Amino acid sequence: MTPLHHDYFSANRERILTAWCDLLRIESVSADASGLAHCARAAAWLKRWLKYAGFQTEVVLPPNGRPIVWAERPGVPSAPAVLFYGHYDVQPADPVAAWRHPPFDPVCVDGRIYARGAEDNKGQLFAFLQGVAARIGAGLPLPTLRVLLEGEEECGSPSLLACAHDPTWRKRLAADILLVCDTSMHSCGQPAIVAGLRGMQTLTITLRGPSHDLHSGSHGGLAPNAAQGMAELLASLHDPQGRIAVAGFLDGWAAPSADERRLAEAVPFDPAAYISETGAPPEGGERAIPPIHRTAFHPTIEVNGVHSGYGGPGSKTIIPAEAVAKLSARLCPDQNPSRTMDALAAHLRAHCPPGLTLELSDVRSGSRGFRLPLDSPLFRLATDVLTRMDARGPLFLWEGASIPIIATLQEVSGAAPLLVGFGREEDHIHAPNESFGLDQFQQVMTYADAMLGALV
Incomplete structure (x- = not known):
């Protein structure tokens, strides 16, 4: 794997960490109206960063909603166009008393940044964008890249769901591939491709x-x-x-x-570990099914x-x-x-x-849910990229959870979705003491560099 991201991170470490922590200090909680001003600040911050990185940028203000950040950078015309989706809003920090450090005052301890949003999703989205910046800085080619960052994912994406079907947005969102970095690796540390999600009602x-x-x-x-x-x-x-x-x-x-x-059965499932994690045996649902x-x-x-x-x-x-x-x-x-x-x-x-x-x-x-066809070129390409990152290759996860906006973006943009994330259980997303490791941050940078490079 190219050392580009390592060199870029080492040369720009303090600047990257300072910027990341500046973003984490913004209390962009979307759960109630008290976070509206903070969400606007986060959107403005991301717009400035993307503009500095060479993107054409815009902040869209939905009626009664949180701002949507839109950015675009033309790339190699013959390469597939990429839409990258992420969200800058975060969960409430409650219970604040359970945090070892103030949730919106990020600290680095033992190679991990602790703050609300450190992983979900400010950490992963900013690391992906840093991987893009590394390629730009090195003068390496990129596909046409469209960036969509919303501030309401944690409360169901109502504004983006309303906007997405507008004809103007349909044209703007059109892409060949939808990349999302808002998921996790397996507990064994092996990279994972989310090959399916369930819908919800x-x-x-x-x-x-x-x-x-x-x-x-x-x-x-x-x-x-x-x-x-x-x-x-x-x-x-x-x-x-x-x-x-x-x-x-x-x-x-x-x-x-x-x-x-x-492929699903290749992912280890330990009933004892499940009991340890949840306090209950896996006896719900249709028990005759694994x-x-x-x-x-x-x-x-x-x-x-x-x-x-x-x-x-x-x-x-x-x-x-x-x-x-x-x-x-x-x-x-x-x-x-x-x-x-x-x-x-x-x-x-x-x-x-x-x-x-x-x-x-x-x-x-x-x-609706979504399913990634196992015979698609995108599936094969992602498998190859992640195998070059980790010789074990990726695991394939069919998640029981739902990300409603993914199905909508797939429908509106016409893009094939690819969900690859680098979260871990110890990140404690949605809980006190959320964190993201610097090694994980660099893994996301590696993935962004390798995946986008493989498309041109």
Whole structure:
């Protein structure tokens, strides 16, 4: 692998770390309106940096949203155009008391930068951009590169999702390859290509019975019980073996290919380690299916929360008048989110217990998943690049999680997505004491240099 990134990092170490820490000091939390001004500062900072690096830049201000940073640099005309996506917003730092250092005052300890956003995603996106800067500084060719940095990924990307389908944005986002550096390596330290993500949809269920809570002695056995009805309704979503029992929900689902199964099963899964990490055995879902397949290749319907009646100390002998539950579903790439939501809603209405009324609210049909074709040139190229970085070659991960904006960007831009990240478990993203190693930072630089160089 070319030593370009090593030479560039060594020669510019203090300048790179100073700039990175300046970005980390900006409290660009997107969870509530209090972070709006900070998000604007972060967007302005990134615009200045990209302009200095030689990009044409613009900050777009969506109505009532956080700024979107757009930048473009023409490259080799015959090379595929690249769209690089990242986000500058971060999770809240709560609980602040659990941090060993102030979350927005970055420090370097034992070769790691500690701060909120150190990894997710300011660290990875800035390291990628530094890899680009290294090639520019060395006079090496690049493909046409378009950079899209948003400030609302941590709250669902509402502004970017709204903008993306505008004809102006469709033209601007057009690309051949979508590169994303917002994921992790395997725990063994081996590079990983995210070969698939699940889509997601959510809704809230409300069941109502009597006009008010009733005495469980006077009315027990007569009045419909909203809490019991909710338990019955939620239980109807799966059969005793954990299989989804919603008619039509699985329409379109495609079983993984033999190659996909083989590559997924090459990723170590240790039930004991899972128990150690979560405090629970991997016994959820369709138990007849291997654990790695359940999150990689199968859709799910999960109950996220239930509330009804009295939950305080002691007892309160009532028949609850109302029960509320929140559901989320994870979808595989070939499922249509509108149809799965219609199937789920129809099932809930058909199975609503007698005497109770059903209301569905906060219905978000959500996004499709995506799957990287294993026979695509991009898959082969990325595998080759990562094998040159690590002789073991990459692992291939079909993540159970969702990044809703990826499916939208894939649809709007026409680009093939490639998700390769260099996060580790010890980075503690979304938690106190988030950090990112300088070695990881340089790995991202290496990847950016090698991947972009391989495209020209």
